[in-house]
Amino acid sequence: MSDLIAPTDEAGVEAAVHDAMSSKTPIAVRGGGSRAGLGRPTQAARTLTTERLSGVTLLEPAELVASARAGTPVAAFEAELARAGQRLAFEPFDHRALYGSTAEPTVGGMVATNASGPRRVIAGAARDALIGVRLVTGRGETIRSGGRVMKNVTGYDLVKLACGSHGTLGVITEATFKTLPIPETELSLVWEGLDEARGVEALCAAMGSPFEASGAAHLPANADAPARTVVRLENFESQLRYRSGELEKLLKPFGAAARLAVDASRALWSEIREAAPLLGDGGRSVWRVSVAPSRAAALAGGLGALAAAHFYDWSGGLLWIAVEPSADAGAATLRPAVREARGHATLVRASDAVRAAVDVFEPEPPALARLSAAVTEAFDPAGVLNPGRMHVRH
């Protein structure tokens, strides 16, 4: 690993990017590397890691704000937030189980991949919680966007742009988030045996109620268990008593619900958070499909045998699909079906060879692709950062 660059400050990152520009040697960018399997494989002789840019730099629970340097482990950041009674509302998605990785997920990687978990359905994505970034652009310049206040429309929202840019615009060096208080407790309601269309319908009914469900997933039946339709509530204990009762009444047409108390509820949602229901067979490729809930069950049904396993999160708006390995991971069938359902699909797990051969991210229509390319070029004119990670660069 002689070609691993591990700067300890922003100046070091700037120097590395300048060096890449002048030597015309692109660099791959990573945090801990736990999400290395996401995106197209990058061809770069050297890798820059933000691991040594670490530490929580701001924590103000009374202002609902916290900042951390990019290399800070997500776990350490969340632990420090928890000590202050706060959390990241978007429930960061953890890719480790998916990739069988033991590397440490970092704040920078979480931001660069917009890694949102189950609570995204009500609380917004990582990009919604992110209110400020510092990044070193592909021009080797450090810029800030946003800040440490949650209402800020001063200048363009480059914060959103950086979030989910997979290291192609700049190296994120520090991120600031809106945080929220950790609720007193949680519980989940579980309906068993619903078919997929009915399951998603039940989830939508829950999300359309005033009871603020903070998780809504449907786990289809498998060899060991009947289908489970799960709705999570988080709040003060007294409110949960009332709300769970009301929700049960509202969803009576879907049958009686079982209850998961706080510990069982937490355990189940942490499995959903890492897509555990699909992890049975590590050799399968995995797609993450975003689609309007009302079209989700028909989409999954239409894929037939292609889907070796699947489940629904985000009230049906997020469809996780595992397929048997093949040269294109099923893209030839899946992509047109997803397009037809007006959704979009990301190939989140497949071999390097497959991810180099097919589009990992949903291909953009030409006019949008041109705009995205022009914006990328505005940040990284020489294409030195994670070249080809998102799309083949022309």
Add this chain to the structure above:
Amino acid sequence: MSGIAMPEPDPRILARRDQIVAGLKEIVKGEGVIDSEDERRAFETDALTAYRRMPLAVVLPSTTQEVAAVLKYLNREGVPIIPRGAGTSLAGGALPQEDAVVVGVSKMARVLDVNLADRTMRVETGITNLGVSGAISHEGFFYAPDPSSQLACTIAGNIAMNSGGAHCLKYGVTTNNLMGVVFVTMEGEIVEIGGDAMDAPGLDMLGLICGSEGQFGIVTEATLRILPMAEGARPILFGFPSSEAAGAATAAVIGAGIVPVAIEFMDKIAIDICEDFAHAGYPMDAGALLIVEVEGAPAEIDEQLARIGEVARANGATSARQATTAAEAAAIWKGRKSAFGAMGRISDYICMDGTIPTGRLPEILARITEICDAAELKVANIFHAGDGNLHPLVLYDMNDPVSLAKAERAGEDILIACVEVGGCLTGEHGVGIEKRELMTTQFTEGELFQQMRVKSAFDPNWLMNPAKVFPLHMRGETRKAA
């Protein structure tokens, strides 16, 4: 006329006015092209009324295709474009220039689709903010961002400015409730970005366009997140002896793990003026007040308000009044929501919009008093306390140019003070022309150039709302930067 400069109009464009108008009439038939001076006058300003510029012409297309054809034509002719919704921008975002064509979306105001199961709604962007919620309220749903101007302002303007409202502490601002747009590029291409599926992969162009102040292209349709209404909502009014105590109570409530839907702050001067107008029963002996609103079922509300009441009292609240009826709740909010109107009855004012870290409130209030005292101006402070968004209203006399100049100066000093304590120039109104020259106090030149390069990626010739957001003196250097 006042202090903020606009670029000199291009005489070559002015000379071609008749030809350009004729070209537009080829594209948009009938009354969609506004040509006469009288009718154009309605578009010469927005809510920053101290600034006026008569546009070359105004076009009000009826379809996205017409918008596309208009942009293609104006781009080819090299004519600047000013996108417009309802013209309620407080920052001069929709201010025209003499050599520019205003392209308004007010004729495109239909609801295209409502899907309650998916909690989404598709609209044409000329619809008003209140029109969106109005179309779904009978179903028990609403659209969360609620600027005080919601009766008039359009979704188009809300998207361009990334507008907020009193309830965004809980529900977020426009960008957090926007799922997709139909966007017309400078070249007249129609691009769909996002839609009713969440989090499109690829660069977050939706997030970039939201808040771009009409400088990238024209947004003609939007897919919005809609939400089920809470079972009920109730405000409570707390009086405090001082602004400091009200600020401390705000921090303490949030610090106690309670995030209400809204926490609104008013100081003594604002209380006097609003009470006089709305007869809301505000505590006249208080130095400051907070309106705190919570949502839920009645028992849930009782419980939350009890918790909040405890914290408020521990932080020096001298009075507390819960709304017990819908009429009382409406009265409490009426005073706040009509604050700008009430203020307008007694004086001209400029409304600032900085945001600060809420912990710095006492310090910034002292600074505001100092700045306005020195300028011999009155100031009333209204404030989205939960999220640190300040609205100091600096009172002045429109007929006295010296007074306006002083007020603008004081406003600038207040915003600079916000930046100095770690905040920003604008929390929800946008930069427009108003804060353009102050951008260098918040951003380095390099940071501004990077933003300008992003504009150039969408609009290489800088025709789209060109005189906004960036300091005029930097404009010449754009090409160099790009």
